[in-house]
Amino acid sequence: MEPFDTAVVLTRVMTSGTVMSIEKADRELPGLERLLARQCGRPHVSLVNSSTAAVHAAVAGQGLGHGDRVDATGLDEPTVAFLAWLGITAGDGPVPFDRVRLTPENAGRLRELAAEATAPALVVDLCDLGFGPAAAVVTADETAWARAERLKIFGAFDLRTMWTQEESNPGLVPGVQFNYRLSPLVAACIRVALNQARASRGGSPRASEATAASGAAR
């Protein structure tokens, strides 16, 4: 993304005053979620603040945890080490997720890259786009999404409980929870970068979304 566009999008979000993920007024995180859902062809997206958080959310979403085994073929050493830290070992088991690492060069091809994924969860690693640690888990399974969100302290479920004063899903009991929340300023930059990358390849993002100032008038 051009430095000017990055500057505009950051200034726009800071002018809005909403830089926290837990604010009802935040529009950046839902905007990026919608974009990733559209481009990946799966309806549920959980945004997180690192690639390892996305790995955690992906396996937790499938109910995999301490004591389970997964097919770790093709996973790099740090990811296998991270899974081991979660108590998940390599062996006979499901392929836990597919992974797409987006860069400025391939960001315009997310739709095609996502279409090649076959595992129940797709980890979209957004770290190399240049806006800091960020990732997403994309899935067609609503329960997997819900479990991933429950992993986040003050994720969608905790916020609903706080706002309504009623436990929003007592049947989906969280275990360990982390603050894996992504910051709206980071999400805003990624959203514009993805839209511009798509547009530069001849894709058709909504016109308002391809500009750094998108969202300023809403």
Next chain:
Amino acid sequence: MITDFPTAPLDPPGPADREADLAALGGPAMIGREVRRTPFPVITKEDVLHMLLSLRQDPAKTVDAFAESYRDYVGAAFALPTASGTASLHMALVGAGVEPGDEVVVPAFTFIATAQAVVAAHAVPVFVDIDPRTYCMDPAAAAAAVTDRTRAVMPVHVHGLPADMPALRRLCDERGLALVEDASHAHSARIGDHTAGSIGDTAGQSLMADKNFPLGGEGGIAFFASAEAHARAVDYLARHGIDYRMAPIAAAFGASQLERLPYYDRVRARNAAVLGDALRQTGLFEPPHVPEGHVHAYNMYRIGLRPERIGLDDLPVHAVKQAVHELLVAEGVPAREWQNTPIPCHLPFRHRDGFGGGYPFSLNPGAVRDHRPEDFPNTLAMLESTLVLCRELRSPVEYERVLRYGEAFAKVAARPDAIRKLAAGGDCPPPHRRAARLG
């Protein structure tokens, strides 16, 4: 353009404001709907400029420069910037030498991340009650909870008031334990000349944008008193492939906010003093207790209720609280409970599934308890008899608002008849009977 600039000014209160009928009974609200929002964090042209300049810098340097500036401000020996406060607490525990299956003593009243960070370290949280005046960990309760498997004590500087660190230090030294601070509410809080974050062997601190010292979104920082503790945390992240890096965008925002933190601290302290003076005049309300030599950061401002002072002692205190809460909200005061049940009674600690299959609780079954709220009487008493203001004391342009808050409390306290009618007439279970909430 979407902006958080106020849409209307807020005037200082006048005599007619207090004499008016309660808003809940049809009178004018002390703070009208159009002026209720408290913008936070305050974002200035300096923040924008600094953010833009940081785009020209190596992102790692932006994070490192921020961490070094804040480490120096706090006075800690070593720092590790992280993606969140929870991550910083996790690293503080690891740096302190906490190992899988160890017990870590934590207060039953805190944000849930304190206890979840212990689980993240594959250790077991052991919950103890709080001091009834400071709402921080009770040192005597902590001492009683220590076993042969206890590795660390982790007090929380609740709402920004430092815990009784001298007493806890004595306990830790006597029993060979690490003292780990949860300083997530306590930016610039002090005991004497020592700033929160630099007092324990290690410390974790949230820097999310809802805190007195905000980054541009999410972030945290761990502090260490020794190079060994710092190295232990850094090695742990590498060995386990964990990515807890702070986002450079968040750090750039924090760097310019840090330059204004002392200014905001003074404004917040002034606002707390103004409100405290007003509350003392009401009879019904009581400001937070601050022990001699402690500097409270007022990340939150917890207000006590004394119904007996206005002839309401025949009513359950939680019913009086609920009635007062309703009346204050109608006046435009965004009072809230902030927590309604002890942390060990939240779902993750009732079910204790942890990482799956009960790990790490399964490593140390002897440390696990099926707690009831009544196990923590001081925590319950506090939850039943207090209300909280959160970000409402923070903004430097809000002096008029603090005056109006004081007037609103006075207006409500002057109407025990209205409080009684509400408290006696409604369905009012104690707070802990409702679904556990994080905030």
